[in-house]
Amino acid sequence: MNVLEICRQKLQEGGLRLTRQREQILAVMCEHQGEHLTREGISNLVQQEYPSVGKATVYRTITVFEKLGIVSRNNLDERVRYELADPAQAHEHHHMICLACGKIAEMRGDFLETQEQILLRDYGFHVVNHQLKFYGYCRDCAKEQEL
Amino acid sequence: MNVLEICRQKLQEGGLRLTRQREQILAVMCEHQGEHLTREGISNLVQQEYPSVGKATVYRTITVFEKLGIVSRNNLDERVRYELADPAQAHEHHHMICLACGKIAEMRGDFLETQEQILLRDYGFHVVNHQLKFYGYCRDCAKEQEL
DNA sequence: ATCTCTGCAAATAATTTGCATTACG
DNA sequence: CGTAATGCAAATTATTTGCAGAGAT
Numbered sequence: 373m374n375v376l377e378i379c380r381q382k383l384q385e386g387g388l389r390l391t392r393q394r395e396q397i398l399a400v401m402c403e404h405q406g407e408h409l410t411r412e413g414i415s416n417l418v419q420q421e422y423p424s425v426g427k428a429t430v431y432r433t434i435t436v437f438e439k440l441g442i443v444s445r446n447n448l449d450e451r452v453r454y455e456l457a458d459p460a461q462a463h464e465h466h467h468m469i470c471l472a473c474g475k476i477a478e479m480r481g482d483f484l485e486t487q488e489q490i491l492l493r494d495y496g497f498h499v500v501n502h503q504l505k506f507y508g509y510c511r512d513c514a515k516e517q518e519l
Numbered sequence: 520m521n522v523l524e525i526c527r528q529k530l531q532e533g534g535l536r537l538t539r540q541r542e543q544i545l546a547v548m549c550e551h552q553g554e555h556l557t558r559e560g561i562s563n564l565v566q567q568e569y570p571s572v573g574k575a576t577v578y579r580t581i582t583v584f585e586k587l588g589i590v591s592r593n594n595l596d597e598r599v600r601y602e603l604a605d606p607a608q609a610h611e612h613h614h615m616i617c618l619a620c621g622k623i624a625e626m627r628g629d630f631l632e633t634q635e636q637i638l639l640r641d642y643g644f645h646v647v648n649h650q651l652k653f654y655g656y657c658r659d660c661a662k663e664q665e666l
Numbered sequence: 667a668t669c670t671c672t673g674c675a676a677a678t679a680a681t682t683t684g685c686a687t688t689a690c691g
Numbered sequence: 692c693g694t695a696a697t698g699c700a701a702a703t704t705a706t707t708t709g710c711a712g713a714g715a716t
Contacts, residue, residue, distance in 0.1 A: 426546040496658030511643030
């Protein structure tokens with residue numbers, strides 16, 4: 373089942389509709405898979421390809437997509453950013469953010485599970501999700517800075 | 520050496536001045552130590568205690584304080600938040616954010632060091648800092664939701 | 667005395683909302 | 692057909708900036 377159908381189904385489950393605009397916005401998100409875009413950025417991209425789509429529609433759609441888990445939100449940066457949610461949510465990813473060039477790379481790893489059990493035991497805190505960012509210098513920038 | 524003197528010194532090192540307003544803003548941050556405040560929130564608190572201080576001054580001051588490491592910034596939430604920087608930066612802390620009541624709790628732990636070594640080895644990424652947030656339900660809210 | 671800092675108000679940036687119209691299911 | 696969704700423009704919210712005067716060192 374492809375992204376579009378998953379999207380249609382999730383919308384229908386909530387009594388919502390898959391409109392032409394929502395398809396187009398989804399298409400743009402697909403074309404930029406892996407990028408971390410602000411709503412404004414998404415809006416600009418959409419308007420390049422589909423100039424008839426209003427900015428407010430993009431903003432409203434991202435909100436809907438987020439609620440349905442179609443896109444995932446992160447605030448790795450100054451501004452909140454979105455990316456197409458990983459269809460196989462199973463394996464989570466973390467981010468490495470280069471302080472020099474700003475590049476955001478992803479890495480995989482489930483090494484927080486033990487810690488989550490500790491949180492439950494020690495604080496009674498039930499973890500449902502987490503977000504981990506490493507700030508530093510990527511290989512290229514580290515070289516330039518002679519680190 | 521107290522916070523105020525540390526602040527004065529850091530300012531002076533940068534050729535900056537410790538004005539009455541900056542002292543007052545610092546005082547407010549001290550009174551709300553441990554809280555995670557937006558710049559707007561800080562501005563409101565300042566204006567309650569010191570109505571003569573302009574909003575723009577608060578915004579500009581927080582920016583200065585951040586650059587000097589007097590306050591630390593986090594984007595755990597929708598909006599960027601600030602807190603008085605831990606003078607003993609040595610032991611780092613992570614955050615648990617309750618999805619129900621919004622409360623942000625802190626926890627300590629240095630369990631990411633191994634992972635940082637792996638990042639350097641596998642990706643050539645030099646970590647200088649990191650941020651970890653756990654989202655979930657705090658003890659009280661978990662009880663209400665019968666988790 | 668010098669040069670940073672301040673308050674104000676206006677400017678900008680980012681997002682939300684009201685409403686009449688369109689179009690999905 | 693009924694109701695959710697859209698586009699537009701106006702409204703809101705959050706933050707930044709220009710500038711003339713005040714104040715710290």
